Amino acid sequence: MDLDDILTLAETNQPSPLELARARRVARAAQGQYDLSVADGYEIIVDADLVDPLTAVVDEATRVARAAQLAKLGTITWTTGEGKSGGFGCLTWSDEMAMIFGHAPGTLRLTPERLANLVHPADVETVRKVVRTAWDRRRPDEVTFRVIQPGGTVRHVHCHIEVLTTEGTPSGIIATGADATALELARQERRRLATRSEMLCADLAALDLVTGLPTRSYLTDEVDRARRTTGGALIVVATEPTTRLPDALTDENHDQLTAEVAQHLRTIVGDKVTCGLVGPGLWGVLLAPAEGHTEAPEILAARIVDTFRRHLFSVQHKTLRLYTWAGLVIFGSGVSASGFDLLIDGEHAARDARRSGVPTSVLSEPVATKDRIDKCRSQVRQSVSANRFALYAQPIVDLRLNEVTRHEILLRVRSDTGEAVAPWAFLDMAERVGEILTVDKWVIDHALELIGRGAQTSHYQVNISGKSLADPGLLTYVTEAIRRHGVKPECLTFEITETTLIENRNEALAFATGIREIGCHLALDDFGTGYGALAHLKYLPVDLVKIDGVFIVDLCRSPADQAVVSKLVELCHTLGIRVAAEYVQDEETLEFLKSSGVDFAQGYKTGRPEPITVNPEKAVRTIELELRLPPQHSAMG
Numbered sequence: 001m002d003l004d005d006i007l008t009l010a011e012t013n014q015p016s017p018l019e020l021a022r023a024r025r026v027a028r029a030a031q032g033q034y035d036l037s038v039a040d041g042y043e044i045i046v047d048a049d050l051v052d053p054l055t056a057v058v059d060e061a062t063r064v065a066r067a068a069q070l071a072k073l074g075t076i077t078w079t080t081g082e083g084k085s086g087g088f089g090c091l092t093w094s095d096e097m098a099m100i101f102g103h104a105p106g107t108l109r110l111t112p113e114r115l116a117n118l119v120h121p122a123d124v125e126t127v128r129k130v131v132r133t134a135w136d137r138r139r140p141d142e143v144t145f146r147v148i149q150p151g152g153t154v155r156h157v158h159c160h161i162e163v164l165t166t167e168g169t170p171s172g173i174i175a176t177g178a179d180a181t182a183l184e185l186a187r188q189e190r191r192r193l194a195t196r197s198e199m200l201c202a203d204l205a206a207l208d209l210v211t212g213l214p215t216r217s218y219l220t221d222e223v224d225r226a227r228r229t230t231g232g233a234l235i236v237v238a239t240e241p242t243t244r245l246p247d248a249l250t251d252e253n254h255d256q257l258t259a260e261v262a263q264h265l266r267t268i269v270g271d272k273v274t275c276g277l278v279g280p281g282l283w284g285v286l287l288a289p290a291e292g293h294t295e296a297p298e299i300l301a302a303r304i305v306d307t308f309r310r311h312l313f314s315v316q317h318k319t320l321r322l323y324t325w326a327g328l329v330i331f332g333s334g335v336s337a338s339g340f341d342l343l344i345d346g347e348h349a350a351r352d353a354r355r356s357g358v359p360t361s362v363l364s365e366p367v368a369t370k371d372r373i374d375k376c377r378s379q380v381r382q383s384v385s386a387n388r389f390a391l392y393a394q395p396i397v398d399l400r401l402n403e404v405t406r407h408e409i410l411l412r413v414r415s416d417t418g419e420a421v422a423p424w425a426f427l428d429m430a431e432r433v434g435e436i437l438t439v440d441k442w443v444i445d446h447a448l449e450l451i452g453r454g455a456q457t458s459h460y461q462v463n464i465s466g467k468s469l470a471d472p473g474l475l476t477y478v479t480e481a482i483r484r485h486g487v488k489p490e491c492l493t494f495e496i497t498e499t500t501l502i503e504n505r506n507e508a509l510a511f512a513t514g515i516r517e518i519g520c521h522l523a524l525d526d527f528g529t530g531y532g533a534l535a536h537l538k539y540l541p542v543d544l545v546k547i548d549g550v551f552i553v554d555l556c557r558s559p560a561d562q563a564v565v566s567k568l569v570e571l572c573h574t575l576g577i578r579v580a581a582e583y584v585q586d587e588e589t590l591e592f593l594k595s596s597g598v599d600f601a602q603g604y605k606t607g608r609p610e611p612i613t614v615n616p617e618k619a620v621r622t623i624e625l626e627l628r629l630p631p632q633h634s635a636m637g
Contacts, residue, residue: 074100076115079164079172089172091115100157100179102149120146120154131173134161138170144180156184199560209553210255211262214276216343216425219284222274224339231333232288233297236346237265237304238354239281240323240417249316251608257315261322268307269300279425281415282347298362301326305359325353326360337366340432348375354416373433380435383426384442388414391447395607396580399594405458408602410609411443420611431467431498440468445481450612451492452485460487463495463525466502475514482518489519493543497525499536512540528568542577544599549583552603556588562596569597 074097079089091112095105101118108114116124123145130143144158159177163170206218214222226232239261265283269275274286285304287297295303308324327349329342337345345367353361367375383389389411396406411427412420430436444462451460468474482489494515502508512522523544524536528551536542547568551561565581572579581593584603593601 073176073178074098076110076159076175076177077164077172078112078174080170097177100155100177101147102151102153102155118147120148122146131161131175134163135170135173138163144184155179156181158183199563208262208277210258211277212259213262213266213283214274216276216278216284216428219274219276219278219286220339220343222276222286222339223284223342226286226288227331227333227335227337227339227342229333230289231331231335232286234329234331234342234346235285235287235297235301235304236278236327236329236343236350237283237285237301237308238325238327238347238350239283239308240415242321242323244417245320245419246316251604253315257313257320260313264308264311264313265304268304278343278347280421282350282425284343284346297328297330298360301328301360301362323354324359325350327351327353328360328362329366330362330364331366335366337369337372341369341372342366344372344376344429348372376429376433377435380426380430380433380438383413384438387442389423389439389442389446390414390420391443391450391612392420392609393612394602394609396600396602397606399590399598399601404607406461406600408461409447409612411439427465431465436465437468437471437474440464440474441477444478448481448485448487452487456488456491459491459493461493461495461523463497466496466498466508469496469508469511470503472507472510475511478515479518492519493521493523495523495525495544495546496540499524499526502536505539509539516541528564537572537575537577544578544580545572546580546582547598549603552581552583552589552593553585556586556592562592565593565598566596573597 074094076091076093076097078091091110093101093110098105098108116128119127127143127145130141134141140163141161142159143161144156146154147157148154156179157177158180159175162174162176164172164174206214208215223234262277262283265275265285269285274288276284278284285300287300305324305326308322312319312321314320327346329345329349331337331342345363348367349361349363353359366372392410392412393407394410395404396408397403398405411423413423413426415421427436427439430439444464447460447462464474478494481487482492496502496508496512515522521543522541523546524540524542525546526548527545529548537545545568547565551564551568555561555565569579578599579597580600580602581598582602584590584593584601584605586605589603590601590605
């Protein structure tokens with residue numbers, strides 16, 4: 001048999017799959033050698049073109065499959081079943097496609113049901129829809145889907161769908177595909193990064209809303225970072241009106257004055273110096289060597305005090321001067337005192353300057369830990385014993401009824417001039433030195449006294465710091481106060497603030513259970529910001545949560561806040577818990593909260609805090625007492 005006989009035999013007999021595979025390998029090897037020779041610069045002299053002898057007169061499916069094989073792609077071919085048993089025709093896949101699906105070539109006989117089982121259940125209907133559409137419209141399409149390999153590994157496959165025709169009539173479907181896992185994961189990561197970039201918001205908790213300066217917590221962290229690295233100096237500036245502010249001043253007037261003071265401080269120290277809001281009427285200035293300050297801390301502190309005392313501020317079209325003192329603390333790198341400790345030392349130094357009648361009090365080093373703690377505890381206890389507190393009420397709207405049905409009672413601390421200011425700096429100190437229970441008991445006793453003297457026609461909420469729950473005698477104290485003041489237990493809800501400070505889970509659970517047993521309800525404040533807040537919902541019998549104001553203040557302009565609020569509402573309602581939102585400041589926010597299913601709304605839009613008055617003839621339907629405010633407050637309260 002010569003070469004002509006072999007070629008004649010090849011033309012008259014259909015090659016076997018083994019022969020086809022060998023021919024493909026020979027063709028690829030020849031093509032590879034040809035390409036390599038051309039690349040090396042050899043002149044190829046032949047009397048015939050390089051041709052695959054198996055490409056002569058082949059059907060469309062074979063042509064597509066062969067092109068896929070050369071490109072190292074896989075194919076699945078499904079032809080119609082006219083004249084064949086089984087009804088679904090012929091369903092086959094190439095060796096490459098079998099391996100993409102995780103099967104060794106020749107080990108699995110395909111059927112439509114078996115192929116569908118190999119596709120991820122969530123993608124089966126999508127694949128069927130694309131194939132059906134391509135068949136009905138007689139045009140190509142493509143689809144990406146997941147397959148589940150035998151070991152459970154999930155891979156992404158991208159396929160081009162083509163309709164096969166025989167003499168112009170559709171006769172089958174062929175899918176040409178490749179493992180697209182790497183490409184799909186890269187696409188998903190790009191989409192995730194784009195979404196994260198869109199959703200990422202500025203840290204509103206880092207800046208005071210009124211002044212635009214860093215908040216107390218942010219400044220504390222900056223001081224802590226400086227004492228760990230370079231050391232530096234901290235100036236705490238205390239301001240106080242030289243005359244008592246008129247009672248007619250509104251919250252807006254206070255905010256305008258606070259913003260003017262902040263702007264004046266920024267003008268004095270410059271934009272490159274870190275300064276922030278420390279407390280009502282208290283301002284902090286951090287000087288670190290790394291920032292390249294040329295002015296000595298003592299000179300800058302004296303200049304701030306002198307400039308403030310000479311400046312005329314404006315409020316309600318009237319001029320106003322401020323008494324000003326400063327406390328300066330110099331600290332080296334690596335001191336044991338924390339950023340909070342140094343801040344407290346600066347505050348005490350400013351108060352010492354006021355008592356001594358000098359502009360500035362300078363500490364060459366941080367105060368000893370014991371002396372600092374003793375001073376803080378003494379300050380808290382003196383405030384409690386002297387009743388230097390006041391209770392204000394702020395209305396809360398029931399969004400289902402569009403009616404004020406609750407009031408939150410806000411704690412205010414009286415300054416040395418007798419003005420009631422926001423308590424957040426005072427409470428921060430009380431919590432850190434372990435004296436918050438003393439404040440809690442004052443509020444519980446006086447709040448229940450007010451409730452007992454008023455008309456108990458609805459519901460009242462009293463808040464307790466999470467740190468106080470560690471005291472095993474708290475439940476007894478609350479129960480006795482309820483009895484002593486004649487308050488109906490079923491009219492009370494106790495709201496736990498600062499859930500991150502819960503020190504003893506067992507005591508917290510015992511208090512919550514005991515409160516429920518005597519007929520009261522339970523609520524959580526500042527929800528969404530504390531560590532473990534979701535865990536509290538699992539074991540504490542909570543009836544209400546209040547979404548932290550940091551998610552509400554910019555709600556209508558922040559897709560991230562909208563997503564958080566919507567999901568928190570959905571979660572709480574699923575658990576049978578009602579939801580309140582604080583810091584509602586405009587109608588647009590109020591409408592969004594209604595559409596999201598929030599139950600209660602509170603903020604300047606629904607009403608500002610007012611001093612509490614007890615009128616037996618007029619029932620207050622609900623009172624809510626809270627010990628901790630969110631960090632966005634003005635320095636004047």
